[in-house]
Amino acid sequence: MREILQIVFDALSLGSLYALGALGIALIFGVMRLVNFAHGDFIAFCVFAMLWPSVDAAAIVFAGQLPFYLLIPLLLLIGAVLSILSEIVVFRRFRNTNPATMMIASFALGFVIRHLLLMLYSSRPKSITLWPSLGLPVELLGAHIPMLQVVTIIITLVVLTVLVLFLKRTRYGLEMRAAAENFTMARMLGVRANGVILLAFAISGMLAASIGLILATNSGTADISMGANVMLIAFIATVIGGLGSIPGAVAAGFLIGAASVVFQATLPHDARVFRDAFVYGAVIVVLLVRPQGLFAPKSAKQRV
């Protein structure tokens, strides 16, 4: 029982991370058919924004010293601004090109951000301590669950709830969903293309910042490539969730997180190093059975 609970919490917290990542990618894909591969670098950028630029091994904490009620909004703002700037400076110019061109532009942007961080902070991972008290375990039905896992899951649930309310209950949310289904038609109904796209980028940037915060708290290090893994899995989650489907991306994020944790716990000891191979194998099976993804958007099968 205790072990099962442990696995459940591991799966939920890892899945949360992937779901937040997948959401950031799916939102932008929805409105402009761009798979933003710079998303992982947005995550790293937000983490490094907490440190003073220096090439020393010992990180000089800057914003990281702020109390959480200032630090969190500040980082969300940094994420949003970075994301909005990349839309205005880079992606806007590729608005009407084909998706492959936009994707390559996002790779290039990712390189620029990564090398900027490299220049300012060197490639050495830096230690960064945020809220050490979150590392302490809490006892739940006999299992010891790290506080951070509980917090991660709660944060994700809060983010998802707010986002669902935003998408379902507000005018901007409605416009964003309409634009995600049929951008041209939405524009012909007066929905401003730039407004919707900027909003999607802002939300996506804030999601990147929250992932950065969780990762940094969890690992205690700031590493230039720290967003890459989450980005990769998040991208896969958006694909098996059905590209363009926001609930699909979230569900698939949780699924991959769960699969990863379950494989880790159940595979024979010698096979555990190949856990990711099993996870990706499962992804391939899913795509073979349902190439359109698990939750293909309804707009994909419109009636005539």
Add this chain to the structure above:
Amino acid sequence: MTLLSVDDITVSYGRLTALRGVTLTIDEGEVLFVTGPNGAGKSTLLNAIAGVVLVGSGSIMIDGAKVTGNSPEDIARRGFSLVPEGRNVFGGLTIEENLKVGTGMRIDRKKIADDLESIYEEFPMLAERRHTPAGMLSGGQQQMLVIGRALMAAPRIMAIDEPSLGLAPKIIDQVYEILVRLRTQRKLTLLIVEQSSTRAMMTGGRMVLIRGGRIVLEGAATEMVKDDRLKHAYFGFGDH
């Protein structure tokens, strides 16, 4: 008063020229019926006015303001509402959400709720299923929905591309009855594009015939339908 004027516009898709020097005007409260064979450039004309395809030369004015090259959202905000071919409902959104998408640009916020009710009175079928995803509707119901959606944007001109496409004759009659009613009750300015010209008998107004990207005939709809020249100009005159 001229509400929309299209002056000598040319539109090309790559090396293919879809419209060559088309000129037309629509007065406030008028119905203009645009007909012509498949590939004549009818949809291109509507899409050019809506700002969805680029106009090579010539100009388009809405209410005296030049809108050539403006974004689709700007043209929509000036009161041009296009119901495109194939309807384009937002399948994952509910009927009510579909109806509300176009209201974001309206200034008269207080009237939106009243208008929604009047749309539901006009189309009771939509009212019954207001919280159903629009993708579940039949083709005819979707056509009613997109007409309702365009009306919710409070347009000054409503343009409809092939409202009869893929619908059963009985349903087409219903759609046109609604259009005629909208015209008489709301004094709505209408621009209707249709491959078959016979429906123009119901709507009245003026009619233009486009072929090969040019306007080849123009006149009062009821007279043109009876005119032999129309059949000659059209070729393959269809009747359904």
